[in-house]
Amino acid sequence: MPKSIPRTYSRYTHDALSLLAGLIQTARKQRKLTVHEVAERAGISRGLLQRIEKGNPKCEIGVVFEVAAILGIQLFDAEPTVLSRYVGQIRETLALLPKSIRHRTTAVDDDF
Secondary structure, three states, X not given: OOOOOOOOOOHHHHHHHHHHHHHHHHHHHHOOOXXXXXXXXXXXXXXXXXHHHOOOOOOOHXXXXXXXXXXXXXXXXXXXXXXXXXXXXXXXXXXXXXXXXXXXXXXXXXXX
């Protein structure tokens, strides 16, 4: 069985994770909520919430977003209605773009 190569993350990714982890932990403590209370509301284990608060990059993004939402952390600089409009605009843009990108694998023989 081949050994897996450990995943590396950029400095930017680590900084973003640290920032979000700090925001989550700060919001939880300011609301005087325990790790157990937030984990229960989010439907996750205490251990997973602790990993989120440490900025572990292997935590599922949907769970992290849900914890942030429960604690009232605004992840994007937009109100929910504006965010919904942005989602609609992105979907319209994606509908106009090709569904997949393929590079040509065969060389064109243009020697006449």
